[in-house]
Amino acid sequence: MQLPAEPFPWPFDGPAYRMVMGLRTLAPADWLSPDAGWLGQLARRAGLLRQRKWDVLALMPEAKAAAEELLELLFQQLATQHSSWFQRQGAGLFSAIGGAVMQPADFDHPLHLLGHLLPDDLCLLTPSAGGWRLTGGVVCFPSHWLLPHKLGKPLPGIHRPVPGYDATLAVPVDRFFDNLNPGRIVWRANWGLSDDADLFQPGGPRPPPADGPVTGENAAQRLFLRVEKQTLRKLPRSGAVLFTIRTHQRALAVLTPEQQAHFAAILRSVPDDVARYKGLDRTGPLALAALG
Template sequence: MPNHMSHVEKPSFMWHLRSWEEMKATSRFTLANYMNVILLIVFLYVAIRQARSKQQAAAKTGHDRRYIKAPDFPPVEEQPGFDWKTTEPLQSRPFKPKYHLTMALENLEPSELLVIDKTYEDRIAYRRRIMAEHGKHVINVHDDQRIRPAVVELYQFLLGTYLPLRFPTLFKLHETEYEQGKTFMLENLATKALFPAKATAQISTEWLLETLGRTVDEDFLFLLPEEDSEDPKYVLEAYVTVCPSGFDPAEKIGKRLAAIHKPVPGYSAKLEGSMDRFFSKVEVGKYVKRVNWSITTNTELYAAAAGTTHAHEGDMVEELDHIDVDKTFVRSERQTLHRLPKSKALVFAFHTYLYPIKQIKEEGGGEELAAAIDGLKLGNVPQMHFYKRGAVWGEAVKKYLRS
């Protein structure tokens, strides 16, 4: 009986020992599993972080490829929701009761260098036609060796950086592969035109100017100081000017500011000195603007011929008895000036607007404009009334505005 009991208890004791060992083994197995799970979680976490980091890097690379970096220029404020098709043209009414010939400059935000509105497609089509018809009177280069770096600099900034950032719904930059390597092309989403965003040695300066003229509704004049002069004056070295007003740009190329403005009454006495000083001191990164106005009795933006928008001393003019309201406009230029950071050339640009005289009257500005026409004779240069051809249209326009 005792032997039997001991025999029975022994297996029971041994069973408890095996259970404990199994429990320890199970614990080790469970702990190992826990460690594996933890390692797996850590691995997955790291993998996800790396994947997200790569995605963000790829997205940033893709984002950056929307434009070419231009660290020498001021940053461009983006307009992701810009709708050029519904954007109205700027409305400028710079009428004063007395006209004083001054520079009248205002500071300009660099991002606002160019303006685009719903007339863009029609105006670009007009610009293409005028450039094809008038050649050197619209696009010209004086000293190519000196001015080419400036034209290239502005061209690459506008097509590679400014336009795809400022107007992303109208211009898109594409990175492409050619035999010579990677390059960038700017697509005009309105006209479907495609132009290189970077200039190569094979592309002429005239072609770059033409492309600027076919891409933005803006006229550009490039000026550099004279060489080998103790008191250098700025000279017009290149231009794309589709909307000249009363002057032929081809007659101005290679000339100083004073010679360019010689026909303007009062320029030498009132503006020449201050203009020369200001042009010589314009700093990189400083952008300025001004607005002018006159009256025109035809609908053409290209007005380079004599007698179109200006009259000069000795010209024979005939006063109008009445005006064709549908062909009479306030012609206004939004003018800008800035210095390029590398070439140090000055870029004078202007965007021309035609405001129907009927619109001015209907919006209630008739008397203000009529007073401003009288004011052309009352300022510091009374001859400005004749220069702007007020002797031709002045009385007829005032009569209409006050009727």
């Protein structure tokens, strides 16, 4: 049985940039659905979990029960909703995609196993007196951040670099987390413009690209619209919120003419502070030159 093509969720729902949560309901059958992009992403994740384990994996003691609950939930979800690809085998789960049985006893903790099972990054946020805190995660494909730098922080601290977050989204996001009903799944899209095909983008200085700088002539092939499909789901026993991030990217050259025109309009409407935060002050003019 062949995996379906990797989707590319279009992140824009209007003619100009807007800073909104943009949440939509997601059916359980459409959550964490296997596609052809899983194979390459799982291979990259396995390498990162070997080579940079403590940069991409963490679990604080207060999230241990939530992580165990999450493992049970995802084993059940995959075996029920995607039974062609996943089957329970004792305490483990057989993945036809990976060709192996994933046994909890073979890994440090549930998030370590899930980092090898799914291409999605996973974050656990648990309630505390100081608000919802990031207390565990496996994040192999960050967009200019690293998990250890965010671990233990509440939502406003996690999002502090984001222009306008405190004024526009901090209160609605906290309220949404408080009121999210277990079993309901919602999703949103986040986007960026990358000049590196590697999905692991921790930020900080990078060596010059081996194939030379991005220019107006090669920008269509060397710049990528990077889209994160983010989902939120509350775990019923622990009350923790699971935040998942599946990252997709496409070179500007392979976008349809309609998508290219839409993205160009978005780039032209992004406020200066957001452009600086997203690095668009550097890559945006090259993208616009390529998009026409």
